[in-house]
Amino acid sequence: MFVFNSPTRLSFGVGAADRAAVELGALGARKVLIVTGPGKTAAAEPLAALKRDLEAAGIAWAHYAGAGADPTTEMVDEGASTYKEEGCDAILGFGGGSPLDCAKGIGAVVGEGRSIRDFVGTGLALTAALPPLVAIPTTAGTGSEVTSAAVFIRTDGDKKVKKGISGASLYPRLALVDPRLMVSLPPALTAATGMDALTHAVEAYVSKTHNPVADLYCLESIRLIGLHLKRACRRGDDLDARAGMALASTLAGVALSQAGLGMVHGFAHAAGALCGLAHGLANAIMLPYVMRACIPDASARLSDVGRALTGRHSATAIDAVAAMADLAAEIGIPRNLGEAGVPEGMLQAIFDDAKNYKRRPQSPHAFTDEELWALLGKAWSERMAD
Numbered sequence: 001m002f003v004f005n006s007p008t009r010l011s012f013g014v015g016a017a018d019r020a021a022v023e024l025g026a027l028g029a030r031k032v033l034i035v036t037g038p039g040k041t042a043a044a045e046p047l048a049a050l051k052r053d054l055e056a057a058g059i060a061w062a063h064y065a066g067a068g069a070d071p072t073t074e075m076v077d078e079g080a081s082t083y084k085e086e087g088c089d090a091i092l093g094f095g096g097g098s099p100l101d102c103a104k105g106i107g108a109v110v111g112e113g114r115s116i117r118d119f120v121g122t123g124l125a126l127t128a129a130l131p132p133l134v135a136i137p138t139t140a141g142t143g144s145e146v147t148s149a150a151v152f153i154r155t156d157g158d159k160k161v162k163k164g165i166s167g168a169s170l171y172p173r174l175a176l177v178d179p180r181l182m183v184s185l186p187p188a189l190t191a192a193t194g195m196d197a198l199t200h201a202v203e204a205y206v207s208k209t210h211n212p213v214a215d216l217y218c219l220e221s222i223r224l225i226g227l228h229l230k231r232a233c234r235r236g237d238d239l240d241a242r243a244g245m246a247l248a249s250t251l252a253g254v255a256l257s258q259a260g261l262g263m264v265h266g267f268a269h270a271a272g273a274l275c276g277l278a279h280g281l282a283n284a285i286m287l288p289y290v291m292r293a294c295i296p297d298a299s300a301r302l303s304d305v306g307r308a309l310t311g312r313h314s315a316t317a318i319d320a321v322a323a324m325a326d327l328a329a330e331i332g333i334p335r336n337l338g339e340a341g342v343p344e345g346m347l348q349a350i351f352d353d354a355k356n357y358k359r360r361p362q363s364p365h366a367f368t369d370e371e372l373w374a375l376l377g378k379a380w381s382e383r384m385a386d
């Protein structure tokens with residue numbers, strides 16, 4: 001028995017983002033809160049064009065540009081205050097995973113009528129409907145534009161955690177995925193976000209809660225990443241490679257909401273919260289180490305991953321792990337957590353957080369705490385791709 005529910009309408013391709021004003025009008029929006037990060041995306045031409053289109057369509061807008069990397073619960077609550085003060089009735093998330101997640105969080109605060117802190121890391125279920133939410137990704141990685149989850153940093157005293165909220169209400173109403181918006185993404189960000197997408201597809205595919213429809217999305221996503229990620233890193237303006245990665249990321253996002261994730265994300269969230277390690281980078285580093293440890297339990301599925309990623313029919317689970325490590329190395333991902341600047345003294349805290357990851361039971365291998373600790377040590381110092 002399985003359920004497949006991916007209710008976000010998807011408009012995909014070059015020019016898809018140009019439809020934002022028309023689509024928001026169709027959703028009944030009269031004043032839209034645009035949510036972005038504080039960086040270049042907020043000031044770049046595509047967003048200026050979008051604002052002009054909204055004005056031409058008679059839709060007012062307000063702009064909350066405070067959705068920084070790894071959005072905090074404070075950012076979400078602040079954005080929700082802006083939404084209310086400005087009298088908005090719809091939300092448009094525009095940017096990488098952080099602004100898209102922040103936009104979802106703002107929607108949840110508005111819909112539920114309480115602080116996002118009430119939901120992050122508490123297990124309290126989301127029950128209310130959100131205002132209409134449109135997501136326009138400018139990176140190919142998170143898949144947030146089609147997922148039912150969002151991740152935030154919550155600080156309590158001197159304790160910082162990175163926790164997800166999830167629920168069917170968080171599926172955006174519409175995702176406008178336009179590869180043209182990704183051509184200016186620098187190679188390092190292209191690499192890290194692309195490896196996040198690969199991690200989603202692989203973890204969803206080997207998860208204990210995988211299902212046959214999500215499998216299709218995973219394998220096609222992995223195949224596209226094998227074909228396009230290196231090209232997109234090498235030549236940012238290769239629109240064909242960007243389109244391949246954009247589709248791969250969206251497919252993986254659909255899959256992860258149906259089939260779950262595993263301990264790569266468990267470690268990545270902990271390293272992100274405690275050391276500020278970028279999400280995609282943390283996943284890229286952890287992926288081959290965690291998957292190598294899963295081979296005894298997921299050998300056939302990892303062979304499928306290897307075939308999809310390399311295009312070689314003879315690929316085994318071991319080849320799959322090697323291909324992930326090689327791909328990461330080729331696009332400039334550090335070989336291990338130590339190389340990425342994670343201090344050895346932080347490993348205990350990372351382990352303490354990661355071992356409580358709520359999706360740990362979805363891992364194909366039922367890791368003991370001892371195994372997780374040993375795995376983390378290897379990922380800190382080993383050089384798998386050499």
Ligand SMILES: [Fe+2]
Pocket residue numbers: 142196199200265279283
């Ligand atoms: Fe992720």
